[in-house]
Amino acid sequence: MNMTVRKLHEGAPAAAAPAVPAAVVALPAPKRAPAGEKLLAYCKMVAANVIPPLLVILFLVALWEMLCSAPGASLPPPSAIIKNSWELIADPFYDRGGLDKGLFWHILASLQRVAVGYSLAAVVGVALGTLIGQSTWAMRGLDPLFQVLRTVPPLAWLPLSLAAFRDGQPAAVFVIFITAIWPIIINTAVGIRNIPQDYRNVAAVLRLNPIEFFLKIMIPAAAPYIFTGLRIGIGLSWLAIIAAEMLIGGVGIGFFIWDAWNSSLIGDIIVALIYVGIVGFVLDRIIAAVGAFVTRGTAAS
Amino acid sequence: MGAYLKLDHIDKTFTRGSASTNVLKEVTLDIEKGEYVSIIGHSGCGKSTLLNIVAGLTGASAGGVILDGREVNSPGPDRAVVFQNHSLLPWLTVYENVRLAVDKVFSGTRSKAERHSWTLHNLDLVQMGHAKDKRPSEISGGMKQRVGIARALAMEPKVLLLDEPFGALDALTRAHLQDSVMQIHAALGNTILMITHDVDEAVLLSDRIVMMTNGPSARIGEVLEVKLARPRKRLDLVTNATYLKAREAVLKFLHERHRFVEAA
Numbered sequence: 115m116n117m118t119v120r121k122l123h124e125g126a127p128a129a130a131a132p133a134v135p136a137a138v139v140a141l142p143a144p145k146r147a148p149a150g151e152k153l154l155a156y157c158k159m160v161a162a163n164v165i166p167p168l169l170v171i172l173f174l175v176a177l178w179e180m181l182c183s184a185p186g187a188s189l190p191p192p193s194a195i196i197k198n199s200w201e202l203i204a205d206p207f208y209d210r211g212g213l214d215k216g217l218f219w220h221i222l223a224s225l226q227r228v229a230v231g232y233s234l235a236a237v238v239g240v241a242l243g244t245l246i247g248q249s250t251w252a253m254r255g256l257d258p259l260f261q262v263l264r265t266v267p268p269l270a271w272l273p274l275s276l277a278a279f280r281d282g283q284p285a286a287v288f289v290i291f292i293t294a295i296w297p298i299i300i301n302t303a304v305g306i307r308n309i310p311q312d313y314r315n316v317a318a319v320l321r322l323n324p325i326e327f328f329l330k331i332m333i334p335a336a337a338p339y340i341f342t343g344l345r346i347g348i349g350l351s352w353l354a355i356i357a358a359e360m361l362i363g364g365v366g367i368g369f370f371i372w373d374a375w376n377s378s379l380i381g382d383i384i385v386a387l388i389y390v391g392i393v394g395f396v397l398d399r400i401i402a403a404v405g406a407f408v409t410r411g412t413a414a415s
Numbered sequence: 416m417g418a419y420l421k422l423d424h425i426d427k428t429f430t431r432g433s434a435s436t437n438v439l440k441e442v443t444l445d446i447e448k449g450e451y452v453s454i455i456g457h458s459g460c461g462k463s464t465l466l467n468i469v470a471g472l473t474g475a476s477a478g479g480v481i482l483d484g485r486e487v488n489s490p491g492p493d494r495a496v497v498f499q500n501h502s503l504l505p506w507l508t509v510y511e512n513v514r515l516a517v518d519k520v521f522s523g524t525r526s527k528a529e530r531h532s533w534t535l536h537n538l539d540l541v542q543m544g545h546a547k548d549k550r551p552s553e554i555s556g557g558m559k560q561r562v563g564i565a566r567a568l569a570m571e572p573k574v575l576l577l578d579e580p581f582g583a584l585d586a587l588t589r590a591h592l593q594d595s596v597m598q599i600h601a602a603l604g605n606t607i608l609m610i611t612h613d614v615d616e617a618v619l620l621s622d623r624i625v626m627m628t629n630g631p632s633a634r635i636g637e638v639l640e641v642k643l644a645r646p647r648k649r650l651d652l653v654t655n656a657t658y659l660k661a662r663e664a665v666l667k668f669l670h671e672r673h674r675f676v677e678a679a
């Protein structure tokens with residue numbers, strides 16, 4: 115009998131709290147010494163990640179300079195772009211009224227449209243996705259429709275949208291909305307359909323009401339899928355806004371590019387493209403980061 | 416006055432398209448308040464189905480469940496379930512998992528501070544207070560199962576339903592959890608219905624062992640009363656005649672039934 119008690123109690127700390135003694139003994143000793151080393155290692159890691167792309171970019175720019183410096187080249191070399199478009203590069207914040215603004219203002223206008231259209235798409239998309247993920251009937255009814263509509267190219271919606279709203283601004287927002295919503299709906303629906311029966315059982319035993327079930331089980335359980343959809347959606351939104359703005363005009367990076375083309379300012383176009391690329395990249399990373407933060411527990415198991 | 420928990424002539428037939436399988440047939444069982452009853456039977460005989468019917472997660476085709484004088488046919492916190500694979504919500508911490516249940520069950524009757532301390536109390540009961548801020552992915556299988564038990568206990572259920580709660584654990588952890596469950600049962604006097612595959616576990620923990628025949632159309636084959644005094648000590652029982660006899664009876668039942676199916 116004593117044996118039992120002792121054995122089980124020996125088993126207990128070993129099974130229940132192996133980390134505690136180990137952490138206390140191991141951590142303080144090596145903690146102080148390698149503070150500098152740690153920084154060095156960190157710098158090395160950063161260098162390893164930054165230097166290769168930097169070298170590649172330098173090489174490509176040099177190549178571009180060489181190829182486009184020849185007389186009669188149709189595109190300007192980097193040196194000419196820097197010279198001719200210097201104001202655009204150096205001061206993104208100037209504003210001389212009308213459309214004569216720095217790139218920051220154009221990007222901001224585009225981002226505002228994306229923000230409105232994309233937010234609407236996110237809310238409606240998650241709601242519709244939940245509906246068709248949860249209800250077999252809704253899925254059977256809506257899925258074929260969605261599968262067809264999602265293949266319609268974003269710009270094909272623009273004329274219809276303009277006809278409906280009679281104004282460029284809401285029409286552009288609608289194009290963003292309709293472009294971003296499909297991947298959000300479809301991924302959310304898949305996520306909801308994949309919620310393990312166990313979680314549904316837990317909810318049933320606890321008698322969660324539909325709203326609690328939606329907020330506390332469905333959304334967190336489907337979050338990894340939802341964020342996949344949101345990430346695809348933001349990329350598509352950014353693609354669509356540039357094209358839509360070229361057609362609707364006004365302040366916005368898309369029209370800026372179109373305008374530069376009409377004025378034969380090829381250098382300006384290239385500078386704007388770099389901005390567009392960077393902003394698209396940042397948008398993608400923001401959604402990815404939010405997703406990683408929100409789903410930190412879910413994905414691990 | 417009937418029993419505290421009464422399974423009354425439960426039949427279950429699953430129908431998929433034109434094919435239908437009769438899983439349970441005429442299952443009748445009375446369980447007293449504070450009793451610890453185990454259900455044992457071969458894999459696939461319908462033990463989980465029976466437990467899910469009691470939990471209200473699956474509907475019976477015929478018959479019903481009466482708990483404390485009332486028929487129950489939908490799930491609820493008065494019949495808390497500890498699932499085989501713990502089924503903690505991975506996006507919540509250990510504390511939040513239990514707290515979700517506590518908030519849901521006691522939102523109208525207890526203050527926020529009371530619910531907080533009740534959550535901690537139940538985590539301490541299963542010795543998981545130290546890991547309350549960890550997520551399920553950061554703790555071991557045995558610890559997850561402890562949290563699952565804490566969550567179920569925290570609902571103050573009338574019956575605790577355990578579906579092979581220790582099935583996925585190694586022998587040492589399993590023994591430790593069995594001891595924990597015995598202590599909790601001794602202290603709180605819960606009414607417990609547990610499914611198990613493990614003959615020793617059934618004999619060690621139960622007041623009665625319900626042995627089910629093989630499916631399809633599984634019935635209750637025999638009910639064995641385990642007349643061992645509590646508290647029970649694992650090592651004492653190794654040589655205890657009553658224990659050995661009970662163990663033999665269950666093994667014989669399972670063995671004979673098993674052979675019967677192979678011959679058929």
Ligand SMILES: Nc1ncnc2c1ncn2[C@@H]1O[C@H](COP(=O)(O)OP(=O)(O)OP(=O)(O)O)[C@@H](O)[C@H]1O
Nearest residue numbers: 429430431438457458459460461462463464465630
């Ligand atoms: N939803 C369902 N639809 C159709 N058949 C089912 C369903 N659920 C269970 N069954 C069948 O019912 C029978 C009993 O299943 P159950 O899960 O209750 O067995 P079990 O005794 O718990 O087995 P194990 O010990 O392996 O957990 C099995 O033959 C299974 O195929």
Ligand SMILES: [Mg+2]
Nearest residue numbers: 462463464578
């Ligand atoms: Mg089972």
